Amino acid sequence: MALTPLTCHACGGHAAVVRAAQTTCRYCGAAVPIPPEYLAAAQQLEQHEALRRAVEPKWRRLAKPTSSTLDWVAVAASFCLPPLASAVVAWFADPTPTPLVGVTLVTIPAIIPGALLSVWTFGSRATGLNLAAQLVAGPPERPGGDPSCRGCGAPLPASPGALAATCLYCRTDSLLTGSAARDASWQVSSRSRTLREALSVWRIRVLLLVMGSAGTAGLLLLLAGVLLVTYALSG
Ligand SMILES: [Zn+2]
Ligand SMILES: [Zn+2]
Known part of the structure; x- marks a missing residue:
């Protein structure tokens, strides 16, 4: 049962x-005996906790926020590279390329690095925050109590500095970090029960992000190529 x-x-x-x-009860300080069946469940939980601990370092690496310097580099590259590249070409190229050639061979390719970097920095951060918000533990049942499992609401014994905890009752992993643990309105449900599953979801999303960015860059270059060929054929 x-x-x-x-x-x-x-x-x-x-x-x-x-x-x-x-x-010891967190609310009234009474001593609460642990029945044998709960102790047995706690022993069985150890292997699930070991699995979770094995992926925690990977999660921490992924969850590490990208530096704000990278944000500024992305914004600066997006705004500065296209006009800069156009100016350099206009200055050095002889004869000066027509506006169409300038746009297709200089401006559009110069947009790509900044655009890709922006998609990467902002996209990967949003993906991580979104996923972390889905996995965060619920608020305590009463003020001052332990955070609760995001799956079934049971209390999670929180050890100081722990990244996550595994529920004794439903074996769901909940993140113990982040302000969302104190605010139930933040809670978004996740299909991933364990941190390992969530890590796979994260990797797939980042892969899709990279593929999407590469696809966008490819489309921009294709557009530039089509414009140029059209121009060459019409000339
Ligand atoms: Zn009590
Ligand atoms: Zn649970």
């Missing part, structure tokens, strides 16, 4: 299960 969240006999609040004979 599935276990129901352990409650304190004194105040009725949820009590987090620890691997010990008893725990």
Whole structure:
């Protein structure tokens, strides 16, 4: 039979299960004995926790925010490169290219680096924030309590500095970092039960982002090529 969240006999609040004979209620301080079946479940949880811990460093690496310098470089490249490239070509090219040739061979290609960098920096950050918001733990049942599982609402024993916790009852991983843990209105449901699954989703989204950016760059170059061929044929 599935276990129901352990409650304190004194105040009725949820009590987090620890691997010990008893725990202390976060709300009233009463000693709550841990029944054997909860202890057994806590032992079984260890392998799920080990799987989660194995992917946590990868998650931390992905979740590391891109530097704001990169944002400025992307914006500067988007606005400055096209006119700069056009000016350099107009200055050095002899004879000066016609406006159409200038746009197709200089301006459009010069847009690409800034545009790609912008898509990458802003897109990858938005993807990460969106996914992290979906995985974050729920608020405590009562003020001062442990954060709750995003899957079933059971309390998660929070260890200081931990990135995530695995629920004893439904084996869902919840992120313990971020302000969303204190605000239920932030919560967005996720289909990924574990951090490992969420990491795969993240990788696929980043891959799609890269493919989309490369596709956009390809389309821009194709457009430039078509304009140029049209011009050459008409001339
Ligand atoms: Zn209590
Ligand atoms: Zn749960």
